Amino acid sequence: MITTIEWLALEVKYLDRASAFYRDHLDLDTVTKRENEIALAVGDTDLVLRRPTALPRGGLHTHYALSIPAAEYDAWYDRLAEPFELDEHTFGSARSLYFYDTEGNCVELGESEASGTGVLGVFEVVLEVEDLDRAEVFYTALGMDVMDRGSERRRVRLDAGPFALELWEPQLGIADARGGVHVDLGLGVGHPETALERVEDRVSAVEPTDEGIRVRDPDGHFLTFV
Numbered sequence: 370m371i372t373t374i375e376w377l378a379l380e381v382k383y384l385d386r387a388s389a390f391y392r393d394h395l396d397l398d399t400v401t402k403r404e405n406e407i408a409l410a411v412g413d414t415d416l417v418l419r420r421p422t423a424l425p426r427g428g429l430h431t432h433y434a435l436s437i438p439a440a441e442y443d444a445w446y447d448r449l450a451e452p453f454e455l456d457e458h459t460f461g462s463a464r465s466l467y468f469y470d471t472e473g474n475c476v477e478l479g480e481s482e483a484s485g486t487g488v489l490g491v492f493e494v495v496l497e498v499e500d501l502d503r504a505e506v507f508y509t510a511l512g513m514d515v516m517d518r519g520s521e522r523r524r525v526r527l528d529a530g531p532f533a534l535e536l537w538e539p540q541l542g543i544a545d546a547r548g549g550v551h552v553d554l555g556l557g558v559g560h561p562e563t564a565l566e567r568v569e570d571r572v573s574a575v576e577p578t579d580e581g582i583r584v585r586d587p588d589g590h591f592l593t594f595v
Contacts, residue, residue, distance in 0.1 A: 373557030412490030431549030497548030
């Protein structure tokens with residue numbers, strides 16, 4: 370049902386400092402610049418850096434993952450090892466490196482077999498939730514499938530189509546990452562009204578926007594169905 374991840378918004382104190390981090394270290398280009406937010410291109414997804422001036426705010430301490438070509442992984446590691454203390458992990462045959470941005474978000478760069486160069490897109494977002502079972506019911510109602518569950522930590526990994534959505538109860542994960550709170554996600558669904566019907570009895574707020582329909586999930590995360 371979900372076909373694209375349109376945007377992931379992060380809360381930042383200082384737009385210039387935060388946007389410079391992503392331009393300088395990850396070579397992301399600016400898509401739009403407004404008074405209180407800057408959007409950077411991550412493949413077909415906008416990484417939105419937003420000052421906390423209104424709702425929805427961007428996410429705090431959000432762990433998310435960006436894909437890079439496998440052929441470029443070593444070059445990225447060498448480039449980032451000098452300014453950052455990298456934490457590296459292997460999942461099957463794929464390697465990932467972890468580091469932190471200026472706002473305490475844990476950024477993961479993971480190997481991908483996709484063609485291209487540079488940062489290719491967002492392949493994972495982690496949300497902090499109060500009740501894992503309740504959150505799982507909410508997101509599976511949107512058509513997401515359970516991929517795996519944590520054996521040592523309370524977490525669920527869901528297949529959200531173009532990316533993986535992880536739900537974590539409050540905890541520290543790999544590289545001491547945390548799930549994001551009040552995260553703002555834009556999701557391409559084709560028919561926003563149909564998506565709303567699936568979860569309307571579980572959301573705490575519904576609002577039409579210029580892009581589509583925005584809802585607030587049981588844990589305070591904002592989703593806009595586009």
